[in-house]
Amino acid sequence: MTEHSRQKFKVTRRHVIGGLASIPFAASFTPTFALADAPEINKFIYASSILCGIKLDKSFIALAHQIWGALTLGATDKEKRSWRRMINQISTLPANANSQKINKALRMAGRGAKEQARLLAKVWYTGRIKRKIGPKQSTFEVINYDDALVWLACDFTKPPVTCGGHFGYWQHPFTGKV
Amino acid sequence: MFYDKDTYTETHTKEIEADVVIIGAGLFGGLMAYELSKAGFSVAMLDSGSVVDRAESIRRFKASPLKNGNSAYKHEPYAPIPPETDPFEYYIQDGEGITDPLKRVEFGALYLRNVGGTSWHFTGHAERMYPEDFRLKTAYGRGEDWPISYSMLEPYYAKVEQEWGVSGNDTVVAPTKHPYPLPYTPLTYLDQQVNVAAEKLGDSIGPMPHCRNAVPYDGRPQCCGNASCRFICPVGAKYDGSVHVFKAVDEGADLYSSHVVRHIEVNADQKIDHIQFRNYTDPDNPVDGIARGKTYILAAHGIESARLLLMSKNDNVPNGVANSSDQVGRNLMSMVGMNMGGYAPMPVYPYRGPVNATGSFWQLRNGDFRKDFAGIATIIINGGFDPTNGPLDEADTAVDKDDLFGPELRDRVHTNTAAQVYFDNSVEVLPNPENRVTVDYDHLDATGLPRPKIDYKIDDYTLEGVYVSWKRGWDVLHAMDARQDKPNGKKLPKPTRKYFNELVKKDGIKSGAAMIAGTTRMGLDPASSVVDTYCRSHDHDNLFIVGTGCYVTSGSVSPSLTAAAISVRAAEFIANTYTGSKG
Numbered sequence: 147m148t149e150h151s152r153q154k155f156k157v158t159r160r161h162v163i164g165g166l167a168s169i170p171f172a173a174s175f176t177p178t179f180a181l182a183d184a185p186e187i188n189k190f191i192y193a194s195s196i197l198c199g200i201k202l203d204k205s206f207i208a209l210a211h212q213i214w215g216a217l218t219l220g221a222t223d224k225e226k227r228s229w230r231r232m233i234n235q236i237s238t239l240p241a242n243a244n245s246q247k248i249n250k251a252l253r254m255a256g257r258g259a260k261e262q263a264r265l266l267a268k269v270w271y272t273g274r275i276k277r278k279i280g281p282k283q284s285t286f287e288v289i290n291y292d293d294a295l296v297w298l299a300c301d302f303t304k305p306p307v308t309c310g311g312h313f314g315y316w317q318h319p320f321t322g323k324v
Numbered sequence: 325m326f327y328d329k330d331t332y333t334e335t336h337t338k339e340i341e342a343d344v345v346i347i348g349a350g351l352f353g354g355l356m357a358y359e360l361s362k363a364g365f366s367v368a369m370l371d372s373g374s375v376v377d378r379a380e381s382i383r384r385f386k387a388s389p390l391k392n393g394n395s396a397y398k399h400e401p402y403a404p405i406p407p408e409t410d411p412f413e414y415y416i417q418d419g420e421g422i423t424d425p426l427k428r429v430e431f432g433a434l435y436l437r438n439v440g441g442t443s444w445h446f447t448g449h450a451e452r453m454y455p456e457d458f459r460l461k462t463a464y465g466r467g468e469d470w471p472i473s474y475s476m477l478e479p480y481y482a483k484v485e486q487e488w489g490v491s492g493n494d495t496v497v498a499p500t501k502h503p504y505p506l507p508y509t510p511l512t513y514l515d516q517q518v519n520v521a522a523e524k525l526g527d528s529i530g531p532m533p534h535c536r537n538a539v540p541y542d543g544r545p546q547c548c549g550n551a552s553c554r555f556i557c558p559v560g561a562k563y564d565g566s567v568h569v570f571k572a573v574d575e576g577a578d579l580y581s582s583h584v585v586r587h588i589e590v591n592a593d594q595k596i597d598h599i600q601f602r603n604y605t606d607p608d609n610p611v612d613g614i615a616r617g618k619t620y621i622l623a624a625h626g627i628e629s630a631r632l633l634l635m636s637k638n639d640n641v642p643n644g645v646a647n648s649s650d651q652v653g654r655n656l657m658s659m660v661g662m663n664m665g666g667y668a669p670m671p672v673y674p675y676r677g678p679v680n681a682t683g684s685f686w687q688l689r690n691g692d693f694r695k696d697f698a699g700i701a702t703i704i705i706n707g708g709f710d711p712t713n714g715p716l717d718e719a720d721t722a723v724d725k726d727d728l729f730g731p732e733l734r735d736r737v738h739t740n741t742a743a744q745v746y747f748d749n750s751v752e753v754l755p756n757p758e759n760r761v762t763v764d765y766d767h768l769d770a771t772g773l774p775r776p777k778i779d780y781k782i783d784d785y786t787l788e789g790v791y792v793s794w795k796r797g798w799d800v801l802h803a804m805d806a807r808q809d810k811p812n813g814k815k816l817p818k819p820t821r822k823y824f825n826e827l828v829k830k831d832g833i834k835s836g837a838a839m840i841a842g843t844t845r846m847g848l849d850p851a852s853s854v855v856d857t858y859c860r861s862h863d864h865d866n867l868f869i870v871g872t873g874c875y876v877t878s879g880s881v882s883p884s885l886t887a888a889a890i891s892v893r894a895a896e897f898i899a900n901t902y903t904g905s906k907g
Contacts, residue, residue, distance in 0.1 A: 196729075197729050198733065199731040199732065199734035199735075244732060245729045245730050245732040245733070247730075248729040248730050263729065264724065267733060268720055271720075271737065272719055274716065286389035288386065288388070296741070297715070299719075299734045300675065300741045300742065301738070302676065303673075303676055303741075306550065306712050307556065309550055310548060310550060310551060310676060310677070313538060314510045315549055315676070316512040316513065316549055316682070317510040317512060317513060318513060319671075319673060320513075320742075
């Protein structure tokens with residue numbers, strides 16, 4: 147299986163999982179802001195692709211809205227402007243930018259940009275975001291478990307509670323074929 | 325065979341009557357209900373929890389940030405359970421902060437209260453105990469002997485294996501070679517890589533017997549490696565107790581879910597007269613009622629069975645039901661252990677196939693070493709460091725600690741996750757009457773009933789087993805050339821006795837296994853035990869108390885199959901002793 151076809155397979159499996167699961171719990175993260183208030187969503191997706199090192203196509207638009215909503219929940223206008231500054235800066239990078247170039251761009255994006263980028267990457271990768279529930283306590287809120295990017299990064303597996311393949315597939319080393 | 329709330333309805337009444345009244349529609353209550361219904365008995369099953377809606381449970385599981393054993397299931401205030409976030413919101417245990425395991429072990433065993441019971445999140449390992457587990461005192465001079473033997477149980481093991489659809493063959497890790505109804509479940513690639521290292525140390529890894537379908541069986545589908553069955557199987561390929569609960573319903577048994585039994589009434593003749601329940605089908609308007617039977621079966625697991633017996637006092641049973649020996653709640657056993665993990669130098673591809681495990685170490689499960697230290701069951705966890713959130717945690721670490729973005733981030737998450745190796749140790753504990761469940765009237769649950777109070781510790785025999793298993797795990801990881809962290813290659817700790825003692829002194833040893841046994845122990849002497857060899861109460865001849873509570877010793881293997889075999893044997897005894905009204 148070529149890298150290209152493997153990527154194609156992943157997207158297909160993601161679509162299948164999403165269609166089967168139809169998990170409504172992410173509805174609470176439906177952004178309450180008008181789209182015009184958000185950074186242009188394609189730019190957000192492109193910057194997210196660079197930060198995460200995984201190409202995100204337009205099938206991620208709905209999830210991108212959810213993640214943007216989760217990242218900016220309760221944010222002030224000033225904080226949103228700061229987010230947009232970071233996203234604009236990252237969007238100037240080529241699609242295959244490495245960690246070194248990304249870190250350099252983040253330094254140019256100003257104070258706080260690094261922490262924002264870290265949070266963004268973690269939320270995309272894990273599908274969860276940490277929330278404070280008390281002065282010293284916090285918990286994770288789950289945005290979307292099945293579409294967390296770790297499952298694309300770890301192409302040898304898939305989100306739990308999802309069929310992995312034929313009985314006994316696990317006895318063989320991962321070869322890219324499921 | 326699946327049932328859901330759309331296709332299954334219950335008729336409720338304030339007065340239930342049946343030949344056999346079963347408290348607890350779980351793994352053992354369901355099997356007995358099925359056997360007795362087939363034998364012509366009218367059967368009523370009461371369970372404190374509700375019927376599990378599998379689809380709803382999957383949604384709940386995915387929405388849970390923790391995604392642990394109890395995450396998928398409803399937590400009803402009228403049927404409280406120890407929460408996985410903090411079991412001591414339900415359990416009461418004194419001595420917080422004491423780390424000396426000879427004085428206190430934190431008791432974290434989880435269980436469920438619903439139709440099907442804790443089997444919804446059991447491992448699905450269908451293991452027989454070793455013959456020597458039943459005669460530990462005679463064979464190794466430790467613990468006590470059971471009043472029943474492996475050979476007495478053997479036909480019932482075989483029967484349960486058929487009912488559950490156990491997969492295995494001559495290569496599985498088991499005390500004897502015998503036929504299995506289903507073909508074996510193969511080792512994962514990860515297991516095979518661990519085996520290479522284990523063999524360097526004179527050990528080896530073998531496949532385990534499972535009650536997850538290796539082929540379609542009994543109306544349930546074949547396992548397709550969802551890698552979530554430790555928490556919930558989305559397709560029902562893994563057996564759970566609800567299967568036989570609803571088979572019993574098909575045979576004519578009645579199921580009453582959300583019916584919390586609050587009291588067992590004993591009359592002056594020392595017979596169970598009736599039980600009192602509260603029906604929480606409408607939680608805002610609970611309705612009290614009673615259930616009468618000729619025979620009663622208590623199958624509410626090790627904590628809740630003991631709790632109900634202890635709080636059901638009256639003038640005829642001032643110490644509680646079945647408790648003239650003062651043994652109810654005592655000899656609590658739950659396996660302990662210290663686990664370990666590392667990163668293999670090559671991809672081993674965890675997070676594939678059945679979790680918890682497909683492979684187990686052959687050595688240290690049984691043998692003459694048990695004269696000196698406890699038996700050990702070590703399994704290779706197919707779900708890495710955390711079966712549900714492990715890859716997510718790798719991403720957090722790669723971003724926060726290693727400052728990675730872009731392709732380096734993606735590659736790090738892949739490489740590290742693919743290299744995770746993790747071992748789980750379960751170490752045998754011996755019966756100790758000071759390890760016990762009591763009821764704490766100073767701490768009540770939301771319905772006004774006393775919460776369970778736990779006293780728990782281990783002895784030197786078990787502590788030495790914990791050390792040996794801990795050292796074995798690290799030795800195998802060293803033999804794999806595993807590392808503490810992947811990018812920097814920091815070496816694993818040397819498993820010295822000194823380091824072990826430091827860890828124990830700092831953090832203590834915890835009991836986190838689902839096994840909860842011994843609180844209604846089996847024995848021949850009514851002065852030192854609660855039930856006889858057929859699980860009949862010494863005190864009340866129309867009461868049977870089944871489940872792992874009847875265990876005399878714990879062994880180290882997964883406990884459910886043995887308790888199921890004992891339950892089926894008890895059902896056969898009831899069917900041969902009494903006559904059902906259905907003829």
